Amino acid sequence: MLRNSSRGRGRPRTFDESEALDKATQIFWSKSYDGVAIDDLIAGMGVGRQSLYSVFGDKRTLFLRVLRTYAERKGAVAAKALFAPPALRDAIAGFLRHAVDVATEEGSVRGCLMVCVAPLVDDTEVRQFLKDAAAGGVALVERRFRDGISAGEIPSDFPVTTRARQVIDLARGLTMHAQLGAPRKTLLADAEEAAELVLLSPRGG
Amino acid sequence: MLRNSSRGRGRPRTFDESEALDKATQIFWSKSYDGVAIDDLIAGMGVGRQSLYSVFGDKRTLFLRVLRTYAERKGAVAAKALFAPPALRDAIAGFLRHAVDVATEEGSVRGCLMVCVAPLVDDTEVRQFLKDAAAGGVALVERRFRDGISAGEIPSDFPVTTRARQVIDLARGLTMHAQLGAPRKTLLADAEEAAELVLLSPRGG
DNA sequence: CGAATTTCTTAGCATTTGGTCCAAAAATCC
DNA sequence: GGATTTTTGGACCAAATGCTAAGAAATTCG
Numbered sequence: 001m002l003r004n005s006s007r008g009r010g011r012p013r014t015f016d017e018s019e020a021l022d023k024a025t026q027i028f029w030s031k032s033y034d035g036v037a038i039d040d041l042i043a044g045m046g047v048g049r050q051s052l053y054s055v056f057g058d059k060r061t062l063f064l065r066v067l068r069t070y071a072e073r074k075g076a077v078a079a080k081a082l083f084a085p086p087a088l089r090d091a092i093a094g095f096l097r098h099a100v101d102v103a104t105e106e107g108s109v110r111g112c113l114m115v116c117v118a119p120l121v122d123d124t125e126v127r128q129f130l131k132d133a134a135a136g137g138v139a140l141v142e143r144r145f146r147d148g149i150s151a152g153e154i155p156s157d158f159p160v161t162t163r164a165r166q167v168i169d170l171a172r173g174l175t176m177h178a179q180l181g182a183p184r185k186t187l188l189a190d191a192e193e194a195a196e197l198v199l200l201s202p203r204g205g
Numbered sequence: 206m207l208r209n210s211s212r213g214r215g216r217p218r219t220f221d222e223s224e225a226l227d228k229a230t231q232i233f234w235s236k237s238y239d240g241v242a243i244d245d246l247i248a249g250m251g252v253g254r255q256s257l258y259s260v261f262g263d264k265r266t267l268f269l270r271v272l273r274t275y276a277e278r279k280g281a282v283a284a285k286a287l288f289a290p291p292a293l294r295d296a297i298a299g300f301l302r303h304a305v306d307v308a309t310e311e312g313s314v315r316g317c318l319m320v321c322v323a324p325l326v327d328d329t330e331v332r333q334f335l336k337d338a339a340a341g342g343v344a345l346v347e348r349r350f351r352d353g354i355s356a357g358e359i360p361s362d363f364p365v366t367t368r369a370r371q372v373i374d375l376a377r378g379l380t381m382h383a384q385l386g387a388p389r390k391t392l393l394a395d396a397e398e399a400a401e402l403v404l405l406s407p408r409g410g
Numbered sequence: 411c412g413a414a415t416t417t418c419t420t421a422g423c424a425t426t427t428g429g430t431c432c433a434a435a436a437a438t439c440c
Numbered sequence: 441g442g443a444t445t446t447t448t449g450g451a452c453c454a455a456a457t458g459c460t461a462a463g464a465a466a467t468t469c470g
Contacts, residue, residue: 031327032239032325032327034237034239034240035239035327115381116324116325117325119321119381119384119385120237120321120322122236122240127385127386130385131385131386134382134385159398162395162398163402165378165395166375166378166398166399166402168378169374169375169377169378169379169381169382169399170371170374170375170378172374172377172378172381173370173371173374173375173377173378174374176320176324176374177339177374180324180332180335180336180339181332181336190367190370193364193367193371194371194374197368197371197402197403197405198402200402200405200407201405202405
């Protein structure tokens, strides 16, 4: 049943689907769902109106796809930042620095799709996705903390769940500062301080 | 020069200006700037179209006024929560609980105008206002920390500025959790834990 | 080449948008 | 009562919105 493959029968497309998706991400990112008109997408993605609808569905569907792709990609990088360094402290700091990197990427708009844009989309599916994504982030950090306990880097009574949530909260805080224009240098210092904070011993005082 | 006062010459208004403003706050809060149509405001504020424009200016101007009023009011309550309790720990916890209260107010939409709505308004003036407001919040908490040092509740090398910023970040985190639907009870517990975290001694560990 | 298939391009549609205009209504001042 | 002033209510407008329809263009298959 091996058909000759890739190119089907009709007129070939003049755009790359995943490239167009990346462009769409930038557009939503910079103009925030409601602020994006279909014409903005057409102009920015290099896709004709009709093609846009037939390939990506309507605006809402496109946004969901953008969001899912974005989350998957960034999530993978975050996990890497979190689990690659052997030292727990480097891992947490790296994770937070990663948040800063995303939020201050050159050539892109400040902030983050999932923190600064998506929460405002009044849509059940989007909201649920964000909930799940946040929970996933917390779970990831939590697991890293547990590894740290196994390695003897933090005490066994370290409040892993609570602290993991706080790491996510602080990351969001960094992102929002970035959106308001805080310089990258400051943010990176803040990330370091945040890592220090969440690693303090629960008995410290 | 004492004119008879209050009521001027023409036809009396059929609405209360500050009441209408409150209504507008709720509308923007629940539908997020771009999602609000002028007709929504007319219907929700109980003000005719013409009156709306002549009294409050255009949509952007109205939003700015709503934002300023909101910030002033909530800021006053926050300051009270922060400086009324004699114990530093109660003050910080109270401040964070206040954030939860605002974000989970009964009859109102989840979240907070300044955290969940305003950041997405692509407007220089709004952005600047948010920057200033955030800086103001940090300064407030910072001052409270200093009082705590004077009172001997925390060591004199306590990193007041850093920790104050982190308090604000954590408050924002609580607000965003609230927006995503976290139950109030959970949030209040989180607030308590956040207070505990930021009060840990910098040497703890 | 001609039929079939897919994509592209242009035009168009109904609705909604933010905002203005103007005459009628309701009050005060003389 | 009549002039003045302010607010009201509704009609109105140009522009933008999300989306659909229909035919032309470009490719593969026989």
